[in-house]
Structures are given as structure tokens and as C-alpha cells.
Amino acid sequence: MVDHDEQARRRAWWAHRQGLSGRPDPASAADVLARTGWARSVGGANPYLTLFARMCADRESVDKAAQALELYELPAARGCTYVLPAAHFGLGLQVGRGATNGELSLLARLGVPRAEIDALADAVLDVVGAQPLDPADLKAALGDRVRSLGEEGRKRGAATTLPATLGLLQSSGALRRVPIDGRLDKQRYGYVRWDAPATALTDEEARAELARLYFDWTGPASLGHFRWFSAFSAKDAKAAVAGLELTDVGDGLLLPAHLRAEYETFEPPADPAYHLLAGIDALVLLRRDHPSLVDGDPGLPGEPPVTATKDLTDHPITDRGRIVGLWQYDPAAERVVWWLFGKAADPAALGAVVAETEAFVRDQLGDARSFSLDSPKSRAPRLAALRAAGGTG
Incomplete structure (x- = not known):
């Protein structure tokens, strides 16, 4: 069991790595997210509060950065939406892509073959262009190519075949979801065509890169912590960290070796932050x-x-x-x-x-x-x- 003083030092270190040591960060919003971690977004205020706490960023500047695609909300780890810096767009999409398998499996159980989803995806791409179309516009344009899944589908959270298809296209980077009013804390969206940047990494290499970023963002952390964040299997998580030089600092918590000396000499700030x-x-x-x-x-x-x-x-x-x-x-x-x-x-x-x-x-x-x-x-x-x-x- 870690003693109180060491736990206080560890917490202060986590805050330090997170850019929460008390001084606003002068870097760009994208740089802050790249260095401290992606901002989870579920239609709430977290992306704005994240950047306000770390660099006193106002909402207008964050919205402008999103409009310029310096940062953006995308499906990433576990298939969940995060606001990512542009440098991580391809990586976020790649490591989260497998999450759509669950929705496709549900549709299959509801009697929807994969070929039907692929055909609907092609039809969506034929309809969507540079101007955002909201789901109602899309449904009207696609007509009976969108299938209602009846009461059983509604009970299981899949009223039609359209949402899962849009999710599949987003995770592949073929579509981008655009906030209707430009706000990251709302959930009214249109969809535009997109050619998302790719990483040129294999899936194994992408998982390893996510692990490298993760332990830089929040190490010391355990393999279990990383598995929760990434939703990787135990086998894939172990493989992802195998090539990293991680050292155990106690309690099963792992820290990148290049940070070990700084961590061991780190002193918490004397003044409250x-x-x-x-x-x-x-x-x-x-x-x-x-x-x-x-x-x-x-x-x-x-x-x-x-x-x-x-x-x-x-x-x-x-x-x-x-x-x-x-x-x-x-x-x-x-x-x-x-x-x-x-x-x-x-x-x-x-x-x-x-x-x-x-x-x-x-x-x-x-x-x-x-x-x-x-x-x-x-x-x-x-x-x-x-x-x-x-x-x-």
C-alpha cells in the first residue's frame, strides 16, 4: 500500500503530466490534446472545460480550431467519441474501428445481412457531399433503402438500418459528422463526405502507438487501466506494450522509462493549484x-x-x-x-x-x-x- 506522502506526490505528478500544475499552457489547443490526452465528448461540456483548465481557451477559439480541423470530435478508443488533435485523427479512427462490429452483429441478429448495410453505405455516399445533411434529410433522400427494424429493433436500440451505417462510415473516415451550430457540447449534426487521413500503420502498430501515447499521458498506470481505456483484449494489450520500455513504480503501475528520472525527483507544488x-x-x-x-x-x-x-x-x-x-x-x-x-x-x-x-x-x-x-x-x-x-x- 502506497503511503500518504507518496500518493500525494503521485497525484501531483498526474496533474503535472495533464497540464494542471497551475499555469495555463500557451500551446495550441491541438498541442494540448496531443500532449495530455484526448477529451471525451458525449454532448457535454468536457472538451471546453478541458481546454479552459489547461490553457484558458475560450469557446470561440476552440470552435474555430474544430472548424479548421485542427482538432475534431471523432469515434476513437472503444468506438467512443473524443475530441482529438489532427495529428491523431487517423490513429483514433484505426484503434476504434472494431467497435462497429457490435452494431453489425446486432443488425445481423435482426435479419439484416452485411450486404444490405454495404449497399446502404454506398447509397449514403452517393447522396452526401460537401454540404451537411442531417439524419432526417438523409432518410428522406434514401427512401426505402433505409429499412425499419420494427418494434424488436426499437427495443434493442436499432430502429432503422441508417444509424449503424452512418457509424460504420464515420469509423472508416468516409463521413464526418458536423455540429449544426458549430458547438462541441450539442448533439445536432449533419454529415459531409470526408477522406480521413490514414496512419500507414498496421493494426498491431497502431495499438502500440496508442499504448505509447497513453502511458505518456497518464503514467504511471496499470495494464488494466490501459485495457479499460482501449478496450483491447488481454492479448492485444500485452502485445501493444511489449515493445515499450515501461518500468514498474509500485502497485503494478507502469511508467515510460524516459520519464522515470523526472518522476523520481518530482516535487509537488508547494502552493495549491x-x-x-x-x-x-x-x-x-x-x-x-x-x-x-x-x-x-x-x-x-x-x-x-x-x-x-x-x-x-x-x-x-x-x-x-x-x-x-x-x-x-x-x-x-x-x-x-x-x-x-x-x-x-x-x-x-x-x-x-x-x-x-x-x-x-x-x-x-x-x-x-x-x-x-x-x-x-x-x-x-x-x-x-x-x-x-x-x-x-
């Missing part, structure tokens, strides 16, 4: 091990401890890599509602960061949704729980 992050920020999500970032077993009254849940129920407040509190945004009050597990080491510094994040969300985002179905109404119980615990805001 507060950040209001999204619940799926890379600091938390890459390892999906938020209990390792928490001291003790804090919890809201009447709820399980924060460490007992599989994922965070609220956004975290961090200080040098340690989760020290939770927050949500109340659009009606235009306030951040936040609760600390204990006393702040520097109340003035924390208050300034809360005020900065609140202004960013209020003036530029309008809300800080966790995911696409998050809404002020669905969030009301979380806001009430934070306030009932004595939260501020």
Missing part, C-alpha cells in the same frame, strides 16, 4: 480510478462515499491532482454550486478559480452539461444534494 474539471476529464477518465485521487471516504449526506461509486456523480474540484470537492452548474441561478470535502488550503485562490469557471460557463457555454441527456431538470437532485451538504452557490 485548483481546477474545476468535468467529471470525465482525462485526469479522471484515462484510468477511470477516481478513488485513487481522493483522501478518505468523503460523501454527501445520505449518499455512498465518493470512492464507492464507479464514476463521479458530479464534476470534481481538484488541487494538485487530488479531488477535494464537487461542483455542478445551475443555469437558472447562473451559479456554480460547489462543496468541499474539508477546508480549503487557500480559500482566496479557490474562490478566484470558482469565479473564473463560473464566468466562463455562464458567458460562453450557458451550461456545463455532463453528457447529452443532462439537463437543468435532471440535474436538480444533484444541485439540491450539494446545497444540502452546505455547498456554496
